[in-house]
Amino acid sequence: MATRLRVHSPAVLYFDAVRRAGSIREAARRLHVASSAVNRQILKLEDEIGAPLFERLPGGLKLTAAGEVFARHAIVVLQDAERARSELDALKGLRTGHVEVATVEGVTTDLLPTVISRLREDFPNITIGIATLGSQAIPDTVASGAADLGLAFALPRTAELRQLTLARFRLGAVVPPDHPLARRREVSVATCMAYPLVLAKQDLSVHHLMRPAMERAGADTRGVVRSGSVELSKELARRGIGVAFQTRIGLEADLNRGSLVHLPLNDAGPVYSDLGIYARAGRALPVAVDAFARLLGEEMARREAAEAAQLPVPS
Known part of the structure; x- marks a missing residue:
C-alpha cells in the first residue's frame, strides 16, 4: 500500500535552502539557524521519502534523482506560498512583497531603473532583487525558482517558461x-x-x-x-x-x-531582437510580481511604439 507523504513547510524551506546553497552549513547561515536543525529536517525528509535527496560529495551536496523530483515540488510549494501571502497582504491594503528578477545587462541602464522608479511610486512596500546574467542562463534561473521573472532578448521557446510580454526592437x-x-x-x-x-x-x-x-x-x-x-x-x-x-x-x-x-x-x-518577460510555466503570479510585470510590459510597449514611429528615445 502506498504511503501518504506529509511534508511540513519548515522541511521544504530548509531543503530548498540547502539546494540553493549546496551545503548544509551555508544554508543554515542564510536561514540564521543551527546546522544541526537543517540537517535534522533533511534527514527527516529522506526518511519520509525513503530515498536520499542529496549526494554527499567532497565539493558539496548535489541533488540525487529523488532530490530533483522533490526540488520541483518544493519550488511550486514555496512560490505558491509567496503568492498566497502576497494576495492576503493585498486584501489588507498592504501591497507588500518581493520580486526577484533575472535580467540581461542592457536593460539595466535605463529601462529597469524607469520601471523600478514607477513601482516605488505606486507600491513603496514592494522590494526588488536584480541578478544580471547572460541570456542563455536566464531560462534555468526562472524555471528553478531562483527568480520570479526573466527579462531577456531572443530566448528560445521552452515548455518550462511562460512568455508574459514581448516587444520587438531593431538590431x-x-x-x-x-x-x-x-x-x-x-x-x-x-x-x-x-x-x-x-x-x-x-x-x-x-x-x-x-x-x-x-x-x-x-x-x-x-x-x-x-x-x-x-x-x-x-x-x-x-x-x-x-x-x-x-x-x-x-x-x-x-x-x-x-x-x-x-x-x-x-x-x-x-534584423529584430525580441525582448520578453518570462515566468515559470503554470505559476500563478503573486500580486507584487504581477504588478512589476505589468509596469515593465507597459514600458516595453511604449518604447517599441516610439521606435516604430521613429520618435526620440523616451526618457
Missing part, C-alpha cells in the same frame, strides 16, 4: 557621431565589415542573432574585441575602437546626448 550598428557610417539611415553587415568590429560572445543573444548575417557576409567572426558585456561594447564603440551591435535599449542616454548613433541593420530586411 543596429553602434558608432560615434564622427564615424564614417554615422550619417547613414541603415547599414548592412557587409558595409560594417570595412571597419573594425566589436562582437558579442556566445552567452549574449546578439551573438546568435548576428551569426547568420555575419556568415552570409563572410565576416571575420573574431572581431577586434569579443565581449560578454554590452556596457563594455558600448564604451568601445563610443571611443571609436570598433562598430558594436545592439538594440536601442541600453543606449538611451547616449542617443539623447548624441554621443552614439544607432544605425538599424538591413540584411535582406530588418
